[in-house]
Amino acid sequence: MRDPIDELSNFDPGPTMTPLPASEVRRRGTRLRRRNTALTAIAAAAAVTVVAVPVAALAGHDSSSTPQPAPPVHSWVQQIPDGFDVTAVPAGSPVRFDARDDSVVDDFTLCGRPAFSTRSDDPVGPATETAGATAGEAGTDGSDGRTLAVYADDTTADRALAALREGVTACPRDTGSTPYLWGAVEAPAVADGSLVISQQVRQSGYTGDLTLTEVVRVGNALLLASTHTDAGGDQAIQETLPALTALSQPVVDQMCVFSATGCSTASNAVDPSPTGEVTTAIAADFPLLDGLPTTAATKDFGRYGPKTDKDPMSFMTCENDVANGFGGAVERLGGGWTDPAEARVRQLSTFASAAGASAYLRQVEEVGTCQPQDTGSGVTEIHSGAGSDLSLGDEAFIEVRWYRHNGNPAPGFQVTELVRVGNAVLAQTRTADGYDDNVTSAYLEQIITESDQSLADVVDSMCVYAEGGC
Known part of the structure; x- marks a missing residue:
């Protein structure tokens, strides 16, 4: 199709001009x-005068007065499909997860305010279905856990991720019964949105008891994968993060079923870069x-x-x-x-x-x-x-x-x-x-x-x- 701007640049019934590209x-x-x-x-x-409300403009608006047909409504997957393996780990990994019927990652309450839950008290609404898995010594809940949470649509899942990020941002130090340090950890972005959260105990000059949680959104689903170590500080975070993200990658790859494009290829949902x-x-x-x-x-x-x-x-x-x-x-x-x-x-x-x-x-x-x-x-x-x-x-x-x-x-x-x-x-x-x-x-x-x-x-x-x- 010829570019209409190029067409107009050649239309010149008057004096000669040099059109812009x-x-x-x-x-x-x-x-x-x-x-x-x-x-x-x-x-x-x-x-x-004193209270002002900012206006956020939406991208891609159309100034035409001609009625536009409504876009088709995407049918988001509401249940975890049979065969979805929330216990999956990379080939050769010695870690083994046991499946659970419900969420195993703790709810997030930061500075007295709820920031995330898969249940009805979540700030943006409950998940439609959850599944979990834990890994650790026999007879314990394990030091590693995963929760897969499915939401009504991608917007709700994105709001849940945003609420969690905002909660961490607003509460770098929680001085409740246990003094926690919270932080968003620098990490490569994944899929449709991601966040890595660090939670550490800071008391009497000691920093330790680190829990690191990776949160990944693909379409209308969130994966929360956490791991725990007695150590703390920046070095402990940097040493723990690569193992955590590598361990959860096989689950992230399967989450393409919750994307708008489906699973024509595993990377189709995880990385929409065309080539x-x-x-x-x-x-x-x-x-x-x-x-x-x-x-x-x-x-x-x-x-x-x-x-x-x-x-x-x-x-x-x-x-x-x-x-x-x-x-x-x-x-x-x-x-x-x-x-x-x-x-x-x-x-x-x-x-x-x-x-x-x-x-x-x-x-x-x-x-x-x-x-x-x-x-x-x-x-x-x-x-x-x-x-x-x-x-x-x-x-x-x-x-x-x-x-x-x-x-x-x-x-x-x-x-x-x-x-x-x-x-x-x-x-x-x-x-x-x-x-x-x-x-x-x-x-x-x-x-x-x-x-x-x-x-x-x-x-x-x-x-x-x-x-x-x-």
Whole structure:
């Protein structure tokens, strides 16, 4: 089919002109639609005095007035099929699991609030069916456990995973009867979404009694696989994690029956990358800093990088304003620009699959948009966000964090933008304290426009990670 943009570029009854490439016309148009969507959210927040409600825009909307036919409803598998082996382990593994009729992984209650349960008291609703398995010494419940939980649809399963992630984020330290440390562990993203949780006892200077739990979503099902060790600390986590994920992989492979695409191949559900062949290396000359300012107030500021990053970029969450870094990347490249009043930070991350990159983007999005937060002294912290209809790359979103004091605009903002192209994600944050400049919706419109424009050339260079390359 011929491209209608190309058709119009050749229609020229008047003076000769040099048309823009079709891809650039399309990109500018969709970028404008996304910016308008984000500003709708900001305007809605600015219209109220103290309490503002952010508007999250859904991607891929259709502006046509012509009624569109409803998409077919997918029939999700509601029961665990006969022959599904929740006890499966890799060939040659000495570990043996015994099947159970119900969940064997404990419910999660963090800082006094329920975060996950397969039963009726779960925050998002109960699972339709569960099965479990344990491994350990005879006569005990075992130190390893698995629970497979099936939900009504993929949206419900995804909400259950998100609630668990948010619960861990909001409760890094539980000072109840037993003082626990909770954390989200950096690990490669798996399937339609995943999370690794660490729970450790911290008491009298001692850290130990580690329980590590891997949570994987495929379609409308979740697998929770946990293991326990008396040791604790980062070294114990790093030593335990590879064995845990390898042990559960044969179960994850079977979970394709719960995906929308089924089990035409085992990897069809687990990794939807079209070819399975992806580029994860980042070229030494990748133009990560293109579009950033080139000058600074003094010699101590200005551009820095790009350089290989060992740590994932941190993002500010809504619940308790604690920085969180989400991992799973194969390679990372970082850099940015600073000035006394402002900082712009960028990081390019590559993943083993497009699904892993998309899961990373969703993890960040889930913790960044929320209801306004009353921080005291008349200050309200507002988190507004908007999805993208492919304005840049394959998937993108913007989050804006700003403030009001006694109902009026106040100084300070942070704009976060993530763009995915294939199996790579480009993240950019722009933060300013504002000094005496009050941040209005018009000012945020200017900042968002500048953010989009500054990333365009970098995103174009990410085509090596797209399906089919450049």
